[in-house]
Amino acid sequence: MTINIPNTDLERIVIVGGGFAGLELAQRVAKMNFQVVLIDKNNYHQFQPLFYQVAMAGLEPSSIAFPLRKAFQKKKNVFIRVTTVESVDTNEKEIQTTLGTLRYDYLVLAIGVDTNFFGNENIAQKAFSMKSVSEALYLRNAILSDYERAVTTTDFDERQGLIDIIIVGGGPTGVEVAGALAEMKKYILPKDYNELNCDEIDIYLIQSSDCLLKGMSTEASEGAAQFLKELGVIVKLNTRVEDFDGSFVYMNDGSKIQGNKMIWAAGIRGNTVKGLPENSIVRGNRIKVDRFNQVEGVDRVFAIGDIAYMEEEEYPKGHPQVAQVAIQQGKNLAKNFKLLPQGKPLRAFTYRDLGSMATIGRNRAVVDLPSYKFKGFFAWIIWLFVHLFSLVGIKNRLFVFINWVWNYMTYDQSLRLIIQPKTKEKIVSTEEKKQS
Numbered sequence: 055m056t057i058n059i060p061n062t063d064l065e066r067i068v069i070v071g072g073g074f075a076g077l078e079l080a081q082r083v084a085k086m087n088f089q090v091v092l093i094d095k096n097n098y099h100q101f102q103p104l105f106y107q108v109a110m111a112g113l114e115p116s117s118i119a120f121p122l123r124k125a126f127q128k129k130k131n132v133f134i135r136v137t138t139v140e141s142v143d144t145n146e147k148e149i150q151t152t153l154g155t156l157r158y159d160y161l162v163l164a165i166g167v168d169t170n171f172f173g174n175e176n177i178a179q180k181a182f183s184m185k186s187v188s189e190a191l192y193l194r195n196a197i198l199s200d201y202e203r204a205v206t207t208t209d210f211d212e213r214q215g216l217i218d219i220i221i222v223g224g225g226p227t228g229v230e231v232a233g234a235l236a237e238m239k240k241y242i243l244p245k246d247y248n249e250l251n252c253d254e255i256d257i258y259l260i261q262s263s264d265c266l267l268k269g270m271s272t273e274a275s276e277g278a279a280q281f282l283k284e285l286g287v288i289v290k291l292n293t294r295v296e297d298f299d300g301s302f303v304y305m306n307d308g309s310k311i312q313g314n315k316m317i318w319a320a321g322i323r324g325n326t327v328k329g330l331p332e333n334s335i336v337r338g339n340r341i342k343v344d345r346f347n348q349v350e351g352v353d354r355v356f357a358i359g360d361i362a363y364m365e366e367e368e369y370p371k372g373h374p375q376v377a378q379v380a381i382q383q384g385k386n387l388a389k390n391f392k393l394l395p396q397g398k399p400l401r402a403f404t405y406r407d408l409g410s411m412a413t414i415g416r417n418r419a420v421v422d423l424p425s426y427k428f429k430g431f432f433a434w435i436i437w438l439f440v441h442l443f444s445l446v447g448i449k450n451r452l453f454v455f456i457n458w459v460w461n462y463m464t465y466d467q468s469l470r471l472i473i474q475p476k477t478k479e480k481i482v483s484t485e486e487k488k489q490s
């Protein structure tokens with residue numbers, strides 16, 4: 055079956071993935087003389103840097119997601135299709151999706167990455183990850199369900215399993231989640247669950263290397279460790295998680311920690327689409343591209359964003375997998391799509407590092423700018439504004455801003471709802487999950 059898209063005289067660019075890279079590119083080429091087909095398995099764009107706030111009941115999922123169709127309402131040359139791309143036939147210039155096949159003149163893969171469990175099936179099945187809004191929501195429900203369960207049990211060990219949380223991976227996600235959980239423990243849980251002794255709640259952050267926020271400066275790494283310590287998070291460096299059985303987390307040094315909830319933020323790997331030459335898939339399952347984001351050895355196929363592996367002099371092992379790289383590659387490829395029909399030479403991509411940052415609860419953040427590094431309250435304000443203005447959609451920005459202000463003034467949020475589906479798989483606490 056062929057996906058129904060009208061055939062026109064315009065050349066067709068098929069973009070797979072409406073994340074930071076794909077959306078940036080689609081919005082730009084939509085203004086050019088092309089037919090644009092934007093495909094995503096979801097009908098919305100997700101703002102991944104704030105997933106953790108959804109998981110911690112700080113924001114509603116709708117505040118950080120934006121419907122793809124709304125972004126292109128006025129563009130007659132743009133077609134959105136919600137489906138999963140399974141493979142590419144580079145000879146026929148066709149993709150196969152769960153809805154059928156589709157011809158392309160140019161194909162851009164902006165499919166991003168997923169969680170990497172490094173082949174550990176136990177961890178893959180029992181740990182929580184945060185690579186989508188739905189996973190963040192699932193985690194929120196599990197945390198809240200477990201606290202509900204914890205107030206009903208008199209067994210100390212069972213209660214510890216329900217209330218303690220182990221986060222694996224000391225990158226920005228792990229650090230931000232740990233900070234947000236510690237704030238929840240300090241300000242919210244004592245009010246909501248006054249029967250619980252919140253001092254019994256332990257939050258662990260496990261990191262295999264000798265520092266947090268690897269890739270950022272020493273100041274940022276040490277600053278984050280200091281802030282987490284002040285918030286009562288137990289940080290374990292040089293410790294590798296080997297296994298998890300749903301009740302205990304097992305470490306490489308032979309120790310174990312009790313806890314039903316382990317949040318896995320320790321690795322990513324590229325999403326897969328079959329049909330590309332084997333030698334174009336490299337470390338981390340990324341797709342090797344040249345400086346124009348063209349997949350090496352394949353005509354008219356490009357990859358941008360997290361999935362693309364491009365070597366630059368300053369980045370001999372590829373670019374960091376962050377939003378700025380994705381956005382800048384989307385912009386550069388759009389410029390090249392303007393040059394292509396004119397037969398002009400294409401612009402090679404050069405990454406401009408605008409800096410990186412992470413927040414650790416209220417009033418605390420670390421910021422690394424190319425020429426200046428700082429931490430604390432001012433860094434936190436910068437973090438807030440950068441994230442606010444990076445969100446897609448004015449309504450989303452407004453809602454997030456109101457949420458943050460409300461949260462800041464009241465030390466509280468009223469979003470701690472456990473939404474149970476009426477049918478199909480019921481949301482259960484991690485204790486019930488273990489027993490079933």
Ligand SMILES: Cc1cc2nc3c(=O)[nH]c(=O)nc-3n(C[C@H](O)[C@H](O)[C@H](O)COP(=O)(O)OP(=O)(O)OC[C@H]3O[C@@H](n4cnc5c(N)ncnc54)[C@H](O)[C@@H]3O)c2cc1C
Nearest residue numbers: 071073074075095102103138139166359360375376377380
């Ligand atoms: C929890 C978390 C926190 C983060 N925090 C930060 C941060 O603070 N700062 C920062 O710079 N970066 C952060 N990142 C990284 C940043 O989000 C990514 O670098 C960025 O999203 C990459 O953009 P992308 O367009 O390449 O991929 P994505 O944004 O992941 O988009 C990929 C899209 O492709 C779609 N897709 C995938 N496979 C298929 C398929 N087969 N068929 C159809 N559609 C498909 C997906 O549904 C998705 O919409 C964070 C990431 C996570 C997970």
